[in-house]
Amino acid sequence: MELKLTEVKMRTLIVDDSSLMRKMVERALRLAGLNMDEVLQAGNGEEALQLLRAETTKGTVLNLIVSDINMPVMDGLQFLEQRQKENLAQGVPVIMITTEGNESFVRRAIAAGAMGYICKPFIPDQIKAKIQHLL
Amino acid sequence: MSSPNNYANGKPEHANGNHENANGKSEHANGNHDASDHDMDLWLEHLDETISEVFTQMLGVTCLPSASASQGEEQFKVVLHVTGEIERTFCLYFDKAAAKAAVFAFTQDDTADWEPQVEDAVGEIGNMVVGTLKRKLLTSTIPSQLSIPTVTREYREPAAEGADSSGREYQFLENTLEIRLNFGPAPVAQEK
Numbered sequence: 282m283e284l285k286l287t288e289v290k291m292r293t294l295i296v297d298d299s300s301l302m303r304k305m306v307e308r309a310l311r312l313a314g315l316n317m318d319e320v321l322q323a324g325n326g327e328e329a330l331q332l333l334r335a336e337t338t339k340g341t342v343l344n345l346i347v348s349d350i351n352m353p354v355m356d357g358l359q360f361l362e363q364r365q366k367e368n369l370a371q372g373v374p375v376i377m378i379t380t381e382g383n384e385s386f387v388r389r390a391i392a393a394g395a396m397g398y399i400c401k402p403f404i405p406d407q408i409k410a411k412i413q414h415l416l
Numbered sequence: 417m418s419s420p421n422n423y424a425n426g427k428p429e430h431a432n433g434n435h436e437n438a439n440g441k442s443e444h445a446n447g448n449h450d451a452s453d454h455d456m457d458l459w460l461e462h463l464d465e466t467i468s469e470v471f472t473q474m475l476g477v478t479c480l481p482s483a484s485a486s487q488g489e490e491q492f493k494v495v496l497h498v499t500g501e502i503e504r505t506f507c508l509y510f511d512k513a514a515a516k517a518a519v520f521a522f523t524q525d526d527t528a529d530w531e532p533q534v535e536d537a538v539g540e541i542g543n544m545v546v547g548t549l550k551r552k553l554l555t556s557t558i559p560s561q562l563s564i565p566t567v568t569r570e571y572r573e574p575a576a577e578g579a580d581s582s583g584r585e586y587q588f589l590e591n592t593l594e595i596r597l598n599f600g601p602a603p604v605a606q607e608k
Contacts, residue, residue, distance in 0.1 A: 298564075299540045301522040301533060305474065351543070353564050380547020381562055384555075400551065401544050402473035 290318040292341070296329040296348035296360065297378070306347055306378065306408075313409035315345075325352045326360025333369040343373045345412070350379040350386055358386060361393035374415045378403070456582050459504070459597055462552050463545075467586055467595070470544045475521035479588035492534060493568050494542035498550055500560030505598040506549075507583075508542045514591035521589070539565035545595070 293310065297303045303322050311317055321336075321343075323329035329348065336343060350357035357377055364370065377390045377398040387398055396415050399407055464481055471479035492515045494508040510518060518537040519530040542565045554560050583596030 299536050299543075301519075301536050302540050305522065351547070351562060351564065380544050380551065382551045385559075400548075402470045402548065404473050 291315050291344045292319045292321070293317055293345045293347065294321045294323065294329060294332060294343055296323045296326065296346070296352070296357065298324050298349065298352040300324070302349070309403070309405040309408045310347070310412075312405040313412060315412065324354075326355030326357060326363070328354075329360050330355075330363055330367070330369070333364060334367070337369055343370050346370065346373055346375040348375065348377055350377055350390070351381070358389050358393065361390060361395060365393050374412075376408075376411055376415070456597060459549060459553065460582060460584065462549055463584060463595060463597075466545055466548045466552065467593075470541065470548060471521075471588055474544060475518070475541075475588075477521055477588050479586050479593065482585045482587035482592065484585060484587070484592060490569055490571055492538050493570055494538050495566050495568075496542050496546045497563040498546065498554075498560050499563070501558050502554060502560050506542070506546045507596045507598065508538065508545065509594040509596070510538050511592050514588070514593050517589045517591045535567040539567045542567075 291310075293307075293315070295303045295306050297306065300322075307317065307320050321332055323332055326348075329346075333343075348357040348360060355363075357379075361375065361377075371394070375395045377387075377395045378401055379386065379398055380401045382398070382400045390398060397411050399411055467479050471477050489511055491512070492510040494510070496506045498504045498506075515534045515538055516530045518541055519528070519533045520526045522537045522540070523533065543562075547562055550560065550562055581596060581598045583594055586593045586595070
């Protein structure tokens with residue numbers, strides 16, 4: 282049975298060095314039908330880890346992480362690997378967004394806990410399909 | 417749709433039968449070209465399709481090849497490097513109106529202050545264009561990395577076509593975007 286995404290209130294973390302792309306991903310998630318209760322944003326992997334550590338301390342729950350791979354300071358793969366090492370937000374579905382779709386990157390991301398990836402450019406229906414599949 | 421041309425065997429090869437000869441030089445059916453001619457053609461062949469995908473899917477606007485290049489005005493220049501076994505440098509030039517239009521296409525808000533977001537917008541377009549090209553042309557058998565885009569403002573004269581540089585112009589929302597592929601180091605910015 283298809284999950285009705287509008288019925289699930291989502292707290293989502295979007296990680297991308299481009300603030301415009303973070304807004305675009307948020308827009309795409311809303312267009313995909315997600316009920317975005319709260320959207321947290323980080324500009325790189327290091328900022329995302331700091332947010333996850335704070336979330337863990339507060340004991341709040343995240344429902345989804347969407348992260349770019351190619352970012353300065355700390356890239357998306359390093360972020361995932363460190364998240365795994367620190368046992369942060371384990372069990373939260375992670376979707377990677379990449380322009381390259383490089384197989385070795387994807388293998389590394391899956392090994393570090395990513396549940397799927399979407400290639401840029403994308404259309405909202407691709408995000409919807411991926412999330413329907415994951416949640 | 418992607419054409420079957422790629423580097424699947426670790427060497428550039430066209431599906432139409434063009435291939436490298438015994439001397440390691442690429443050879444076209446209609447004449448001989450060196451490897452960089454061949455390789456340049458391969459990347460440029462995919463550029464129109466890639467530009468179209470990025471602009472249509474992400475920005476909701478069409479972007480088509482054009483013959484009109486901006487000359488001698490301040491432009492936003494985006495530079496990205498593909499490094500590894502294959503080394504290429506891509507430069508994207510947005511004239512001021514094109515850069516502004518890129519921001520509005522991203523934000524879907526033409527009342528916002530565009531200048532604080534311009535480097536983000538043109539850099540991300542560059543990232544998507546070159547990343548998508550890389551995905552289409554370089555398989556995982558060819559280790560390569562894509563750099564973070566750098567954005568500068570500069571005045572520039574039209575670049576001459578040469579053996580190690582080639583480019584194309586595009587129009588979106590009546591604005592000009594020029595893309596150049598270089599085989600050597602990125603051209604040094606010249607300020608007026």
